[in-house]
Amino acid sequence: MDAENGDNRKVVISVRNLKKYFELHIGMFKFWGEPIYVKAVDGISFNLHEGEIIGMVGESGCGKTTTGRLLTRLENPTSGQVIFEGKNIAELKGKDLKFYRRNVQMIFQDPYESLNPRFTVQKTVMEPLLVHGIGDTYDDRVELVIKALEDAGLRPAEEYLSRFPHELSGGQRQRVAIARALVLRPKFIVADEPVSMLDVSIRAGVMNLMLDLRDKYNIPYIFITHDIAVARYMSDRIAVMYLGKIVEIGETDEVIFNHAHPYTKALISAVPVPDPEHKHGRVEIKGEIPSPINLPKGCRFWPRCPYAKKGICDVKEPPLKEVAPGHFVACHFAEKFYEEDITEETVEV
Amino acid sequence: MKKLLEVKNLSVHYKIQAGWVYAVDGVNLEVNHGETLGLVGESGCGKTTTGYGVTQLLPSNAYIKEESKIIFEGKDLVKLGTHPSKKYEGYRKIEEYNPEMRKYRWAKISMIFQGAMNAFNPVYKVGDQIIEAILAHENMTKQEALKRVEELYRLVGIPKDRINNYPHEYSGGMKQRAMIAMALALNPDLIIADEPTTALDVVTQDRILGEMVRLQKREKIAMILITHDVSVVAEMAHKIAVMYAGNLVEKGTAKEVFKETAHPYTEALLNAFPSIKGEKKRLKAIPGSPPDLANPPKGCRFAPRCPYAKDICLEQEPPVVEISPGHYSKCHFAEELYGELGGE
Numbered sequence: 001m002d003a004e005n006g007d008n009r010k011v012v013i014s015v016r017n018l019k020k021y022f023e024l025h026i027g028m029f030k031f032w033g034e035p036i037y038v039k040a041v042d043g044i045s046f047n048l049h050e051g052e053i054i055g056m057v058g059e060s061g062c063g064k065t066t067t068g069r070l071l072t073r074l075e076n077p078t079s080g081q082v083i084f085e086g087k088n089i090a091e092l093k094g095k096d097l098k099f100y101r102r103n104v105q106m107i108f109q110d111p112y113e114s115l116n117p118r119f120t121v122q123k124t125v126m127e128p129l130l131v132h133g134i135g136d137t138y139d140d141r142v143e144l145v146i147k148a149l150e151d152a153g154l155r156p157a158e159e160y161l162s163r164f165p166h167e168l169s170g171g172q173r174q175r176v177a178i179a180r181a182l183v184l185r186p187k188f189i190v191a192d193e194p195v196s197m198l199d200v201s202i203r204a205g206v207m208n209l210m211l212d213l214r215d216k217y218n219i220p221y222i223f224i225t226h227d228i229a230v231a232r233y234m235s236d237r238i239a240v241m242y243l244g245k246i247v248e249i250g251e252t253d254e255v256i257f258n259h260a261h262p263y264t265k266a267l268i269s270a271v272p273v274p275d276p277e278h279k280h281g282r283v284e285i286k287g288e289i290p291s292p293i294n295l296p297k298g299c300r301f302w303p304r305c306p307y308a309k310k311g312i313c314d315v316k317e318p319p320l321k322e323v324a325p326g327h328f329v330a331c332h333f334a335e336k337f338y339e340e341d342i343t344e345e346t347v348e349v
Numbered sequence: 350m351k352k353l354l355e356v357k358n359l360s361v362h363y364k365i366q367a368g369w370v371y372a373v374d375g376v377n378l379e380v381n382h383g384e385t386l387g388l389v390g391e392s393g394c395g396k397t398t399t400g401y402g403v404t405q406l407l408p409s410n411a412y413i414k415e416e417s418k419i420i421f422e423g424k425d426l427v428k429l430g431t432h433p434s435k436k437y438e439g440y441r442k443i444e445e446y447n448p449e450m451r452k453y454r455w456a457k458i459s460m461i462f463q464g465a466m467n468a469f470n471p472v473y474k475v476g477d478q479i480i481e482a483i484l485a486h487e488n489m490t491k492q493e494a495l496k497r498v499e500e501l502y503r504l505v506g507i508p509k510d511r512i513n514n515y516p517h518e519y520s521g522g523m524k525q526r527a528m529i530a531m532a533l534a535l536n537p538d539l540i541i542a543d544e545p546t547t548a549l550d551v552v553t554q555d556r557i558l559g560e561m562v563r564l565q566k567r568e569k570i571a572m573i574l575i576t577h578d579v580s581v582v583a584e585m586a587h588k589i590a591v592m593y594a595g596n597l598v599e600k601g602t603a604k605e606v607f608k609e610t611a612h613p614y615t616e617a618l619l620n621a622f623p624s625i626k627g628e629k630k631r632l633k634a635i636p637g638s639p640p641d642l643a644n645p646p647k648g649c650r651f652a653p654r655c656p657y658a659k660d661i662c663l664e665q666e667p668p669v670v671e672i673s674p675g676h677y678s679k680c681h682f683a684e685e686l687y688g689e690l691g692g693e
């Protein structure tokens with residue numbers, strides 16, 4: 001099932017029924033024959049268009065990072081495909097693989113860990129240029145580095161060139177990481193919780209920077225975050241993941257305000273709002289997120305779902321259905337919930 | 350409402366090789382019985398130091414200024430738990446094992462620690478650690494203490510058959526609930542909760558905050574809720590104190606602070622947070638970064654980043670102005686700006 005949204009911009013990457021199962025190596029279990037798998041990503045599909053930002057949200061362990069690692073080929077899929085410029089990236093080798101690596105960049109959560117502490121800012125940002133043989137002379141490369149740093153809001157760039165990561169603030173470090181991702185002019189960027197570690201007053205600046213760069217260069221992002229308010233601010237579309245599956249995907253405010261999946265509803269009703277007069281609606285979902293090793297049969301949300309129906313939800317896995325143009329929901333009662341507006345009913349606390 | 354806690358002019362400074370870190374400077378707070386005070390601000394602004402300062406559970410290089418007072422149920426805890434420092438004039442030194450202070454900790458004032466996920470000792474069963482805490486303070490048999498733990502587990506929503514598990518067998522959310530159970534174990538009057546849900550998923554956060562409100566109402570416990578998240582204080586707190594670089598810059602009811610903002614930093618903080626409510630607006634980043642508290646700026650500590658700053662702000666420390674009854678702002682232009690500022 002292809003969650004397509006009628007967007008007629010060029011598709012940059014196409015993800016088709018992508019799966020990643022990790023085999024667990026717990027000696028004792030091996031004993032009993034069957035290998036044990038963690039189904040980290042379990043059949044997701046979507047297209048990312050030029051200039052588009054898709055926010056991926058969901059609770060810890062739902063498979064966001066694994067998805068990002070599959071897209072950047074830091075991990076190979078168990079099955080399914082990621083198509084880039086007509087080719088399945090899992091099959092790329094040699095020059096083609098190098099070309100892909102140049103075109104997809106990743107920005108990580110922790111700018112402290114993702115920068116080499118012994119590299120100056122200049123060396124950090126120049127390294128990808130050297131790896132990919134870009135720029136004819138040293139001076140050319142320095143010029144590209146300076147441009148990237150200024151794009152990332154580190155101005156005047158010359159002042160930062162010889163600094164080491166420990167001589168920068170958290171926000172400045174994340175800007176260096178952004179400059180390094182940008183210097184290659186990639187075709188798309190996977191950003192995994194890029195602002196989660198940053199201080200509030202600095203976070204807004206980095207988010208605005210990423211939005212401005214998208215506008216300037218039309219680079220699409222997959223923006224991974226557990227913070228739904230951040231996802232709303234950053235994204236054109238939101239994909240909600242639950243236990244390795246996309247359970248709802250659609251335009252941002254459609255997902256925020258007109259969601260039709262009970263999990264999305266629970267997730268959004270749990271988000272605190274910076275307004276003391278806001279009446280907090282609460283959706284009680286039961287228990288905790290189950291382990292992705294023993295997935296429930298049928299809809300994997302049913303054991304926690306307040307609307308689950310026996311004989312349906314615990315038997316058959318719901319497909320992603322289109323409830324409105326470009327808005328897809330994986331729930332047996334998606335149309336009903338979409339019509340009846342499950343967002344209306346709120347329980348006061 | 351009756352005052353339970355009154356913090357007056359609290360200054361806590363850390364001695365470091367190069368001098369002092371002015372982590373908390375001249376903080377005034379009141380907490381009434383059964384009330385939640387939200388203490389909000391960015392990383393490093395002194396929230397934890399303020400909160401833990403109340404029970405003087407501070408690192409050994411922390412010194413409290415002579416004039417600080419922490420009045421709890423009529424007693425000055427500063428006098429109780431510290432003595433004048435021989436080494437540093439004007440400061441008091443914390444007595445680490447002061448037996449009087451220990452009577453207050455847990456029994457009257459309990460704590461939920463920042464990073465509570467790791468607050469339990471990994472080699473002991475969680476239940477035993479709570480039982481231990483109860484037995485240290487109360488005259489009970491082990492059997493009675495176990496009964497109490499079972500009751501607490503019911504309150505915070507962990508099945509009682511998990512009492513005998515080790516910390517690593519709990520999920521993050523369960524550890525956090527167990528920490529809350531521990532904080533409630535001795536029927537305290539005040540809980541100091543330091544970022545109690547920061548590391549958790551929203552669904553778990555929402556549940557735990559909901560539980561805390563319920564328990565607090567039922568047991569009439571007051572709380573100081575420390576967090577960097579303005580949405581969490583908006584949801585939880587009756588009164589809010591906004592902290593910046595070791596100072597309280599604004600204090601008032603939740604409504605006053607959010608809707609009748611009287612300090613430029615509060616405005617900046619509110620404008621920097623995205624929301625899932627209302628229309629999407631461009632966020633305003635605060636220029637620069639928070640100051641180094643070993644070397645705080647002269648005058649108003651926010652002045653280098655403040656869009657309203659004038660010359661006086663760079664020279665003179667602003668006074669605390671009571672802008673309306675119970676609503677305070679530490680800004681030279683509090684009166685002029687009142688009514689002009691706002692999160693929206």
Ligand SMILES: Nc1ncnc2c1ncn2[C@@H]1O[C@H](COP(=O)(O)OP(=O)(O)OP(=O)(O)O)[C@@H](O)[C@H]1O
Nearest residue numbers: 022038040059060061062063064065066067226292
């Ligand atoms: N290398 C691995 N081996 C085994 N299991 C793994 C591996 N990497 C991830 N997993 C498991 O796959 C599931 C998805 O993990 P992933 O890191 O993608 O989640 P996430 O959504 O990014 O979570 P978080 O919000 O905590 O970062 C988890 O259950 C995780 O424990």
Ligand SMILES: Nc1ncnc2c1ncn2[C@@H]1O[C@H](COP(=O)(O)OP(=O)(O)OP(=O)(O)O)[C@@H](O)[C@H]1O
Nearest residue numbers: 363370372391392393394395396397398399408642
């Ligand atoms: N033991 C110590 N010695 C020296 N300085 C310290 C010590 N502990 C904290 N500080 C400094 O005191 C200031 C206040 O720290 P505190 O932990 O109270 O901040 P916070 O507001 O709780 O921050 P966070 O949100 O990151 O937890 C910071 O600048 C910090 O670096």
Ligand code: SF4
Nearest residue numbers: 649652655662680681
């Ligand atoms: S005192 Fe001046 S610098 Fe400080 S917050 Fe007020 S206007 Fe801004």
Ligand SMILES: [Mg+2]
Nearest residue numbers: 064065066192
């Ligand atoms: Mg992750």
Ligand SMILES: [Mg+2]
Nearest residue numbers: 396397398463
């Ligand atoms: Mg702290």
